[in-house]
Amino acid sequence: MPADLSPSDIAKRATARRAADLVETGMKVGLGTGSTAAFLVSRLGERLRDEGLRFTAVPTSTRTAEQARGEGIEVVTLNEAGRLDLTIDGADEFDADLTLIKGGGGAHLQEKIVAAASDRMVVIADAGKEVATLGAFPLPVEVIPFGWRTTQALVARTLENMDVDGGETVLRMRDGAAFVTDEGNHILDLHLGRIGDARALSAALNHVPGVVENGLFIDICDSVVIGHEDGSVSLRGRLAAEQG
Structure with a gap:
């Protein structure tokens, strides 16, 4: 075990290496985004060089694509790949039903599309991401830039009728400017504290004009x-x- 890894990184590395073993030659695999997924891509690069593993990857962000290419992994678009065998990705929170909050890295739109196009989605996470009730981590909601303040107000009004403990909505910033996703959109982070009904909240948010997608993953991860x-x-x- 590398001596320079923090306890958190040791956990992330362990889960990524275990999940990397699920990838087999000939597979089409979605690769997630984030610090844990970075360990995954690194391990898959090792397997490619050491074992001759060959597979096709569909990354969920430009930074994952760049890392995968650097490892020598074949990268294609989802349009080129079609249906995927497996997606491996991280999560910001998950509960006992394997409902997730994702989007801390700002890539949940592509991540959800790729996961939905896969026969299986496996999440890799450290133990601290497992929660009894979702909502402590802010819920990301991707919105188009046009009229985002109006969308923000509509989202806040929607939250008034939801089973949550808070309703603060904050535009995500980076380097003094609004964060921009790979699709050119912005993200509202919803500070909810507790999400009582994830399915109802997800449906309500996605009905708001200007909302592209939210970070709740329901019935996707297995x-x-x-x-x-x-x-x-x-x-x-x-x-x-399967392990029994």
Whole structure:
């Protein structure tokens, strides 16, 4: 185990390496975005060089695409790949139903499209991402730049009728300017505290004019590989059932 890794990075590395073993030669694989996914891409590059693993990757962001190409991984678009065998991605929170909050890295729109195009979605996360109730992590909502303040007001009004504990909506900033996604959009981060009904909230948010997509992933993930600070992993969902 590298001595310079923090306990959090040890957990992220462990879950990424376990999930990388799921990739087989000939697969078409969605590659997620974020710090844990970066460990995954690095490990897949190692397998490519050491084992001759060959697969086609569909990245969920420009930064993941750049890292994958740097590792020698074949990168194609989702239009070119069509249906995918597997997507491996991180999460900001997940609950017992494997409902997720994603989008801390600003890529949840592409991540959701890629995951929905996959036969399986496996989440890689450290143990701290498992929660009893979603909502402590701010929920990202991607909105088009045109009239974003109006969209923000409509989102805030929508939240008044939802089973949540808060309703603050904040435009995500970076380097003193509004954050811009790969699609040229902005992100509103919703500070909700607790989400009582994720399905109802997701549907309501996506009905607001100007909203492109929210960061709730419902009935998409089928397994979670959880990394721990001692380098061990545990499983949830389909992988746990398959292991017996």
